[in-house]
Amino acid sequence: MSKAWSVLAKLSDKKMQELRAQAREVESAIEVSLSRQARFTLMIKENVARLNGSVGPVVMADVHVIGNFIQSLSLVLQGLKAEHALLEERKNNLQESIQETYREIKKMEALLEREDEKKQDKLEKKEQKVLNEAGIQRFVKSQRL
Numbered sequence: 001m002s003k004a005w006s007v008l009a010k011l012s013d014k015k016m017q018e019l020r021a022q023a024r025e026v027e028s029a030i031e032v033s034l035s036r037q038a039r040f041t042l043m044i045k046e047n048v049a050r051l052n053g054s055v056g057p058v059v060m061a062d063v064h065v066i067g068n069f070i071q072s073l074s075l076v077l078q079g080l081k082a083e084h085a086l087l088e089e090r091k092n093n094l095q096e097s098i099q100e101t102y103r104e105i106k107k108m109e110a111l112l113e114r115e116d117e118k119k120q121d122k123l124e125k126k127e128q129k130v131l132n133e134a135g136i137q138r139f140v141k142s143q144r145l
Contacts, residue, residue: 005112012105019101023094026087033084040077044070 047070049055051063058066 005108008108009105012101012108016098016101016105019094019098023091023098026091026094030084030087030091033080033087037077037080037084040073040080044073044077047073 047066051058051066051070
């Protein structure tokens with residue numbers, strides 16, 4: 001493998017490692033986002049149940065406070081869902097980049113293989129030429145005797 005090919009191989013491997021590390025980070029962030037969404041959804045449900053009187057009697061002053069709190073929780077939940085959508089988009093983009101890098105690595109490997117095959121063919125032709133010349137010289141010598 002020539003120096004240029006080894007440099008390209010190292011760069012490709014490094015890029016693939018970086019993309020995979022980024023993908024793991026995004027996966028982790030998605031899990032955190034989903035966990036937060038679940039917590040806020042649960043808090044909304046609990047407060048809606050309080051408003052409906054399922055937990056116990058509700059004082060009129062509490063209705064206003066609980067209503068505002070539910071509204072605030074809903075806004076935060078919308079933000080979390082938007083964040084999750086962005087993370088999913090980032091994850092998809094990273095997966096596409098990983099696939100593209102993988103295809104590029106496979107192309108490079110195919111080119112390397114083709115180059116090695118050409119070198120091998122050239123070597124075999126050179127060896128065959130030497131053998132042919134040796135055979136011709138031996139034949140010529142045997143004809144002189």
